[in-house]
Amino acid sequence: MNAALRELSDQIDQATQRLLDTARIITEPDLRAPSQLAGWTRAHVLAHVARNADAMRNVLVGVRTGQDRPGYASAEAREAGIEQDAARPARELTADLPDSAMALRTVARQLPGDGWQVPVRMLDPGARFPAAQLLTRRLVEVELHHTDLGAGYGPADWPAAFAAMELGEPMASWRRDRLSQPAAAGRPRVRRVTCVARPCARVATSRSRGIIAPPKSASRFGSRSARRLCYGDAGAAFNSTVAEPDSKPGAVAVSFAVPAASAARTIARAIP
Numbered sequence: 001m002n003a004a005l006r007e008l009s010d011q012i013d014q015a016t017q018r019l020l021d022t023a024r025i026i027t028e029p030d031l032r033a034p035s036q037l038a039g040w041t042r043a044h045v046l047a048h049v050a051r052n053a054d055a056m057r058n059v060l061v062g063v064r065t066g067q068d069r070p071g072y073a074s075a076e077a078r079e080a081g082i083e084q085d086a087a088r089p090a091r092e093l094t095a096d097l098p099d100s101a102m103a104l105r106t107v108a109r110q111l112p113g114d115g116w117q118v119p120v121r122m123l124d125p126g127a128r129f130p131a132a133q134l135l136t137r138r139l140v141e142v143e144l145h146h147t148d149l150g151a152g153y154g155p156a157d158w159p160a161a162f163a164a165m166e167l168g169e170p171m172a173s174w175r176r177d178r179l180s181q182p183a184a185a186g187r188p189r190v191r192r193v194t195c196v197a198r199p200c201a202r203v204a205t206s207r208s209r210g211i212i213a214p215p216k217s218a219s220r221f222g223s224r225s226a227r228r229l230c231y232g233d234a235g236a237a238f239n240s241t242v243a244e245p246d247s248k249p250g251a252v253a254v255s256f257a258v259p260a261a262s263a264a265r266t267i268a269r270a271i272p
Contacts, residue, residue: 001108001109001111001113001116002113002116005116005132005135008135008136008139009105009108009109009135011139011159011161011162012105012135012138012139012142013105014159015139015142015143015146015159015162016097016098016101016142018146018153018157019049019097019142019145019146019153020094020097020098020101022146022149022151022152022153023046023093023094023097023149024094025151026042026090026149026151027090028089028090030042030151031043031046031090031093035148035149035150036147036148036149036150036181037148040086040148041086042149042150042151043086043087043088043090043093044082044083044086045145045148045149046086046093046094046096046097046149047081047082047084047085047086047088047093047096048082048145049097049141049142049145050085050093050096050097050099050100050101051078051081051082051085051100052071052138052141053100053101053103053104053138054100054103054104055071055072055078055122056071056104056122056134056137056138057100057103057104057107057108058070058071059071059120059121059122059131059134060104060107060108060111060115060131060134061107062120063111063115063118063120063131064107064110064111064112064115070121070122070123070124070126071121071122071123072122072123073124074123074124075123078123104138108134108135111131115131116130116131116132117130117131117132118130118131119131120134133168136165136167136171137171139162139165140167140171140174140175143158143162144174144175144178147178147181148178154178155178155179
């Protein structure tokens with residue numbers, strides 16, 4: 001994976017963490033409410049994002065093993081999978097998101113450099129494109145569908161790099177469509193809470209959620225490693241932003257937007 005692809009992978013990590021932070025505060029009733037996509041509930045959106053990760057992982061496994069494998073067996077299978085998973089309880093859906101995302105990340109990070117030029121496709125029949133474009137497509141999927149939840153995250157929250165990213169079609173049109181959508185009504189009121197936390201160690205497997213534990217020595221974490229995402233549970237937090245404070249080298253300043261009812265609760269989160 002070259003530097004440009006690694007940068008895209010890092011952006012996907014950050015976008016995924018923001019999505020997870022939002023998904024984990026959506027209640028069961030709100031999960032069944034309509035999303036900003038016609039005909040889909042919020043549960044459908046989350047199910048699609050998880051299955052999209054599995055489909056892209058399937059493609060990359062095919063590249064690695066020399067098999068010509070589409071992401072989905074068929075368009076019908078894709079839709080059936082979304083419908084089936086959208087009926088799952090909130091707890092299962094929010095566990096599936098990080099598991100599928102981490103599994104995709106693991107395969108992508110291990111793919112040999114020449115594999116990224118192999119022509120791939122998501123559907124059969126379907127247009128082929130270099131495997132390297134999968135990372136851009138995944139970033140678009142995560143950012144746009146986070147917006148589609150109508151749960152407090154919108155185009156104004158997109159990182160500048162994503163908002164200005166040059167996209168091919170149909171991705172460019174999809175992004176323009178979100179810019180023209182009205183803001184979601186009835187979304188949770190939020191209040192800003194800021195805290196400073198020392199970096200923590202992460203224990204995770206490719207199919208498990210991040211487990212946060214205090215490090216034996218905080219000095220082993222540099223400024224770059226402290227920014228890596230772990231797909232862990234941020235409690236009631238969403239729309240998180242991260243910066244390294246000048247006053248405390250090695251610390252991570254985390255600003256969370258939390259539901260107003262939970263604002264009194266201090267949320268400390270390390271990002272190893």
